[in-house]
Amino acid sequence: MKYILFVLVAVLTVMSFTAPPAKGFAEPELARIIFFHLPAAFATTIFCIVSAIAGLQYLRTKNWLWELRCHASSDLALSLGIATMLSGMLFSKAQWGAWWHWDPRQTSFLIVLFLLAGYFAVRMAFDDEQLRARAACAYATISVLPNFFFIAVFPRLPQVADKSLHPSDTVQGGKFSGEYWMVILPLFAMLLIISFWIYNMNVRAGLLARKAKDLDGMSEAGAGATTSYRVERQATEN
Amino acid sequence: MKSTWDSEIRAMVRKELQCEFRNRSGLYSGLLLSLTTVFVMSFAFYGRTLTGEGAAGMLWAALLFAGVGSLNRAFVAEDENGTGDLLRLWARPYSVYWGKMIFAFLVMTVTAFLVTLLFVVTSSLDVKSPLLLVTSLVGGCGCLAEIVTLSSAIVSRGNSRSALAGVVALPQLIPLVALGAGATRAAFGVGDLGNGFFTCVGIWAYTLLVVSLGPHVFAAIWKDS
Numbered sequence: 001m002k003y004i005l006f007v008l009v010a011v012l013t014v015m016s017f018t019a020p021p022a023k024g025f026a027e028p029e030l031a032r033i034i035f036f037h038l039p040a041a042f043a044t045t046i047f048c049i050v051s052a053i054a055g056l057q058y059l060r061t062k063n064w065l066w067e068l069r070c071h072a073s074s075d076l077a078l079s080l081g082i083a084t085m086l087s088g089m090l091f092s093k094a095q096w097g098a099w100w101h102w103d104p105r106q107t108s109f110l111i112v113l114f115l116l117a118g119y120f121a122v123r124m125a126f127d128d129e130q131l132r133a134r135a136a137c138a139y140a141t142i143s144v145l146p147n148f149f150f151i152a153v154f155p156r157l158p159q160v161a162d163k164s165l166h167p168s169d170t171v172q173g174g175k176f177s178g179e180y181w182m183v184i185l186p187l188f189a190m191l192l193i194i195s196f197w198i199y200n201m202n203v204r205a206g207l208l209a210r211k212a213k214d215l216d217g218m219s220e221a222g223a224g225a226t227t228s229y230r231v232e233r234q235a236t237e238n
Numbered sequence: 239m240k241s242t243w244d245s246e247i248r249a250m251v252r253k254e255l256q257c258e259f260r261n262r263s264g265l266y267s268g269l270l271l272s273l274t275t276v277f278v279m280s281f282a283f284y285g286r287t288l289t290g291e292g293a294a295g296m297l298w299a300a301l302l303f304a305g306v307g308s309l310n311r312a313f314v315a316e317d318e319n320g321t322g323d324l325l326r327l328w329a330r331p332y333s334v335y336w337g338k339m340i341f342a343f344l345v346m347t348v349t350a351f352l353v354t355l356l357f358v359v360t361s362s363l364d365v366k367s368p369l370l371l372v373t374s375l376v377g378g379c380g381c382l383a384e385i386v387t388l389s390s391a392i393v394s395r396g397n398s399r400s401a402l403a404g405v406v407a408l409p410q411l412i413p414l415v416a417l418g419a420g421a422t423r424a425a426f427g428v429g430d431l432g433n434g435f436f437t438c439v440g441i442w443a444y445t446l447l448v449v450s451l452g453p454h455v456f457a458a459i460w461k462d463s
Contacts, residue, residue: 059458115409122406125396135392138459139406142388145447149413153440158433159420 005194012187019179030094034180037087039188040080041109043195045151047077048116050199052144055137064210065203067133070140071123072202076195078116085113096165105166108150115143115150246329250337251344258345264311268349271307272300276357288361290426297357298378298418302411304349305382306404312338312390314399322394331457335387339452342383350375366427367434374421374438381414381445388452391459417441 016035021028051073058066088106089099100106122139126132154160241249258264279296280288288296316322325334354375358365365371389407393399417440424434 056455059455111409111412118405118409121402122392122396125393125398125402127397128395131395134459135396138388138392138455141455142448142451143410145444145451146410146413149444154413154416157420157437159429 001197005190005197008186008190012183012190015183016187019183026095030091033087033091033094035183035187037084037091038184039191040084040087042188043191044077044080044084044112046192047073047080047195047199048112048144048147048151051077051119051140052147055140058133058137059141064133065207067137068203068206068210069199070137071206072199074116074119074136074140075202076199078113078120080191080195081109081113081116085109092165101165103165104160104163105155108154112147112150115147118143241329243330243333246333247336247340250329250333251340254337254341255344258341264308264345265348268304268308268345269352272304272349272353273356275300275303276353288363290363290428291423293357293361293363293426294419294422294428297354297422298415300353300357301346301350301378301382301418302408302415304353305346305386305411306407308342308345308386312342312387313394314390314403317394326460331460332453334460335391335453335456339383339387342387343380346379346382346386347376350379363426365425367425367431370421370431370434370438371425374418374425374434374441377438377441377445378414378418381441381448382411384445384448384452385410385414388448388456391456413444414441417444 016032019032019035021031025031051070054066054070054073057063058070088109092101092103092106093099119136119140123132123136126135155166276296279299282292313322316325329337354371357363385407389403389410393402393406396402417437420437421434421441423429424431424437
């Protein structure tokens with residue numbers, strides 16, 4: 001699997017450089033940043049939705065697996081969101097001459113990042129495991145509404161869309177050539193495969209950590225000879 | 239005798255109103271916070287006439303801070319005073335939620351209308367569409383009350399909750415401020431009035447979405463088991 005992905009990454013990287021320069025941009029050669037920027041933005045949206053669904057499922061069922069899924073997807077949403085923001089800033093510098101323009105799309109995506117980062121602030125504020133899971137999942141669930149607003153609604157409001165430099169009409173209006181889509185869509189698919197692979201590993205690692213913790217607790221209650229028990233006893237004796 | 243939903247909600251609102259009338263801190267602090275925000279922001283317009291665009295933004299920023307300032311009153315105060323567990327035993331989660339929400343809505347509405355009235359009179363602003371201004375303020379207050387109540391419930395048992403409450407609530411309220419400023423700008427005569435009403439529908443839609451999700455999320459986090 002890893003080797004196939006490696007080959008795919010190599011092939012798509014080559015394809016991204018062989019695609020013709022995009023028309024309608026100040027620096028057509030540098031518009032290739034979109035090859036990474038657009039799939040990362042789509043993937044961020046997908047993981048925001050996964051995080052909200054997992055959060056809601058945890059609140060309904062109280063099954064830890066959903067909490068782990070919510071955490072893993074929020075983690076990926078934030079990472080991909082940061083990648084989208086950084087590649088967007090690079091694009092802004094190359095095409096419009098400055099890293100930051102206070103463009104409505106840039107600003108609204110920055111708020112999406114704040115919303116995603118808020119999940120981790122909530123998680124860090126609770127010592128009790130159950131309260132932490134509940135609060136974080138509730139936050140992930142309700143934050144899907146403002147996230148959706150900032151990603152899908154706000155940039156399309158008539159009074160905002162006219163003032164934005166963001167080339168949304170290029171993507172939605174079908175102004176990209178077929179060669180561009182031939183690179184963007186496979187890149188998006190590949191980014192999703194890699195992201196879900198990482199997501200799956202995160203969930204499995206979380207499950208193992210939970211199992212280890214449960215086993216530790218059980219042996220502590222039974223024989224009283226686990227590592228944590230010994231460390232605690234040693235500390236008391238000293 | 240078994241209590242009903244509506245009697246529980248009424249009792250919750252009554253309890254909140256009695257607590258508020260006992261010390262009146264909520265309304266006073268909300269009003270002061272929003273007025274201070276308006277006057278601090280007015281320094282940016284020193285020596286110049288305040289336009290409808292600037293006024294709409296200032297008004298919603300003031301309401302946002304009034305809402306965030308009242309975050310601690312909803313559930314954080316209950317857990318700090320040790321009355322949260324009593325509420326958990328006494329009433330259904332939905333009743334607690336709606337009682338708190340209705341009270342927050344009343345306080346926010348009074349604050350919003352007083353601030354707007356003072357703001358419009360002192361700045362000599364011309365309100366072209368009072369209907370649009372009122373409907374967007376009422377819808378906005380509903381959304382503010384809803385998000386403030388829910389955010390307060392989420393952080394109520396965490397560490398450094400006051401700071402956290404702001405982190406949780408502020409980004410969720412920004413869509414409301416964006417829509418509210420758009421609708422109020424049209425009410426002050428800037429831009430197309432039709433667009434303003436369209437934005438006002440957006441405020442109500444966002445409020446309804448949050449209201450339809452909020453009680454269920456609250457019920458799941460409020461229960462102890």
